[in-house]
Amino acid sequence: MDLSGAGTATPIAARRVKSQVGKVTCMAMAARVHNQASNRAKPHDALERRDVFKTVLDSPLRVPWPSIPMSIQNQAFALARDFLEPVVKFKSEQRGKKRPIHDTNDNSSNKKRKLDKSGTGAAVNNPASDTSSDRPPLLDHMVIGINEVTRRVESQIQSMRRAVAVPAAVEASPVLAPLSLILVCRADIDPQILIDHFPHELATINSAKPAHLVKMIYLPAGAEAELAKLLKLRRVSVVAFDVDAPGLEKFHEVMQAVDVVTAPWLTAPFDASHPVPVQHQLISTHVKQTRTTAPKDMKLAKLIRAEGKIAAKKIKQGKAKARKEKQTVSTYRTAGSRCAGKSAVEDYLIAKDFQRVSIRPDIEQLSDTSSDVLSNFDDAYEDQVAAKHLSFLSMGPSPIVSTKKPQHFASAAQLLDHVTREWRRDWVTSDLTTREALEMFTLRPFVLVLSVDAPLLERFHRFNTSNSHPVSLEAFVREDDLRVFGDGPRESTSSLNALRDLVNIHISNSFQSLSALHGYLDDLNLLDPGHVRPPWDAYFMTLASLASRRSNCMKRRVGAVLVRENRILATGQVLSWIPSRDLINMHFRYNGTPRGLTNCNEGGCIRCNTNAYPGDAEYSECLCLHAEENALLEAGRERVGLGSVLYCNTCPCLTCTIKIIQTGVKTVVYNLSYKVDEASARLFAEAGVELRRFQPIKTV
Structure with missing residues (x-):
């Protein structure tokens, strides 16, 4: 076999082959036999190559074709011709009967003929030609054609699985008789990929049911044309016979001489009839020869390859340097405290299944002019995200896993519209750097704003350590003041x-490692919904603290709120009840002198204003009502009720x-x-009143 020039083709020839219908699979066949040039050994203009x-x-999992001697192939082909003699005679009689009717079309021998249900060829215009009384029984037990045989084999595999999974009484359709012998014209089939599946499918059948083996014999070259001529069909690539085919015992000797196609990894560990473990089989190593090309001058080729590696390394180093410089420039251009750890906090949230989003004002113009710029947005964002300051995030639990690449929006309004519609998902961004944008977002009940900062000197050291262009402390402080206080006497909206x-x-990120920062963030529990919607204890305690702001006592600001079933009964001020509408009109109350007396902070209580102690001449009883007393007096016992x-x-x-x-x-x-x-706690415990201290949610 002459292989010279087999792996080469001019571009014109390649285009010609590709344009012809049906030749694309031929090109794929060339790849399967490993006849193409190696991808690693690419041709070079300065080097001549040789095969x-x-x-x-x-692959050890590939099922090879069985090795069949040529004598067995010839013997099987001779038996097949004798075995098919009744079918050949029947076809000849059928063809003679219809010849007078279609005498004008006798020369159209190249037209396709359809296969009848039995798998044999039948004329398109004569569907009832096989209804003769002398029809041979073999026609009902044979299948012809690659597609028909493949469907029959797959049906047999499916019936094996169905027998295990579904009871036989439940099966809707009867199972066809299993195949016993398959004859393949392997040498005449081009491309071979059309029949490569047969060894794997037969291995599946034979490994699962060794009691019903299916043998496969491929015939010598030229068998396809001769069988097609005998059966009066255009092509006969594959012929299969089931176990009930009459006269199949003629092939017994040939079938015994052919190896069974099996796969060790498909063999069942136990046989149903003989529950004995199957011995492990050693999978032999398959070695194949790959035809490729190599330079004639290997020394020159290695030299050129080494030079190419050096050039590629320089290009990679240049890109890394440019990326680092770009990151330094971006750090100066974005608002926010530099090197405070914003990117670390953002990455922490992304690891908690948050999705990163970003604002790119020029995204609409770029979408009309340059798709390449849009494709580079993700890389540019990775370089710039570390320089942003503030972040917002939604706090609802979400099962949706965030992706690594950010979603881009042209404006803060578009981003707000998107996160409002998708509020059940978790989002994080560092692009909201103006007060106008933040005020729009803080109106939403699912938005939380984080501020990340660090000591100035610590941030200065971080910046110079992570950048190739160190700056002076004075320049760093000047630029930091510009970010914090703005560029004018009045604060800018983005400072x-x-x-x-x-x-x-x-x-406050003064930690020296990411693990310490992550531990601090875990302690803050940023995913707690209480950060955006405070629990009842935090809500009522905030009202009590707000009421204490109205206190006029000179010693201590105290406020109290009386609540039942999460509804406010009193805060120590005048309270009126409206039964018809079940509403409460409340006024905040606090500690101080009773109604009608001079306020404590105006001198109404001598004890509070003189800071006297027991035994002093100025010491007297305090005239101030405590906040708790005030709330109880305003509510009254009837309205305090249970709980x-x-x-x-x-x-x-x-x-x-x-x-x-x-x-x-x-x-x-x-x-x-x-x-x-301690004394109050003892009395409360004795009276059965629960006393507990408020635990606020950490925000710093």
């Missing part, structure tokens, strides 16, 4: 100071403790400690 053969290991009142959580909760920003004193117990309050929640906490 070489390279020994490689084939950090102008945004601090919109921040929900302040993070009421008293929230106060300071632990009640002994006097208030007695009155709280008397009015029937069941739970007391306080924030700040007092000097008689």
Whole structure:
């Protein structure tokens, strides 16, 4: 066999072959026999190449074709011709009967003929030609054609699986008789890929049911044309016979001489009839020769390859340097405290299944002019994201896994519209750097704003350590002041100071490692929904603290809120009940002198204003009402009822403790400690009143 020039083709020839229908598979066949040039040994203009053969290991999971001697092939072909003689005679009679009717079309021998249900060829215009009384029984037990035989084999495999999974009584359609022998004109089939599946399918059948083996014999070259001529068909590539085919015992000797196609990894560990473990089989190593090309001058080729590696390394180093410089420039251009750890916090949230989003004002123009720029947005964002300052995120639990690449939006309004429609998902961004943009987002109940900062000197060292162009401390401080305070006497809307009142959580990142920062963030529990929607304890304690702001006592600011079933009963001020609408009209109350007397901070209480102690001449009884007393007096015992909760920003004193117990309050929640906490706790415990200290959600 002459292989010279077999692996070469001019571009014109390649285009010609590719344009012809039916030749594309021929090109694929050339790839399967490993006749193409190696991808690693690419041709070079300065080097002449030669054909070489390279020994490689084939896949051990590939099922090879059985090795059949030529004598067995010829013997099987001779038996097949004798075996098909009744079918050949029947076809000749059928053809003679219809010849007078279609005498004008006798010369059209190249037209396709359809296969009847039995798998044999029949004229298109004569569907009832096989209904003669002398029809040979063999026609009902044979299948002709690659597609028909493949369907029959797959049906047999499916019936084996169905027999295991579904009871026989439930089966809707009867199972055809299993095949026993398949004759393949392997040498005449081009491309070979059309029949490569037969060894694997037969291995599946033979490995699962060794009691019903299917043998496969391929015939010598020229068998396809001769069988087609005998059966009056255009092509006969594959012929199969089932176990009930009459006279199949003629092939018994030939079938015994052919190896069974099996696969060791498909063999069942136990046989149903003989429950004995099957011995493990050693899979032989398949070695094949790959035809490729190699340079004639290997020394010159190695030299050129080494030079190419050096050039590629220089290009890679240049790209890394340009990327690092780009990151330095981007750091100066973006708003926010540099090197505070914003990118680390953002990556932490992304690891918690948050999706990164970004704002690119020029994305609409770029989408019309340059798709390449849009494709590079993800890389550019990775370079710039470390320089942003503020982030927002939704706090609802989400099962959706975030992807690594960010989604881009042309404006903050578009981003707000998107996250509002997809509010059940978790998002994070560092592109909201103006007060106008942040105010739009903070109106939403699912938005939380984080601020990440670090000591100035620490950030300066981080910047110079991570960048190839160090800056002086003076330049770093000057640029940092510009970011924090703005560029004018009045704060700009994008300065950090102008945004601090919109921040929900302040993070001070003075940690020396990512693990320490992550531990701190875990302790903050950023995923707690209480950060955006406070729980009842935090809500009522905030009202109690707000009420204390109205206190006129010179010694201590104390506020209290009386609650039942999460509804406010009183805060120590005048309260009116409207039964018809079940509403409460409340006014905040606090500690101070009673109604009608001079306020404590105006001199109404001598004891509070003189800071006297027992035994002093100025010492007298305090005239101030405590916040807890005020709330209980305004509510009254009837409205306190069962299950009421008293929230106060300071632990009640002994006097208030007695009155709280008397009015029937069941739970007391306080924030700040007092000097008689232990005595009050003993009384509350004895009376069965729950006393607990408020645990606020960490925000710093």
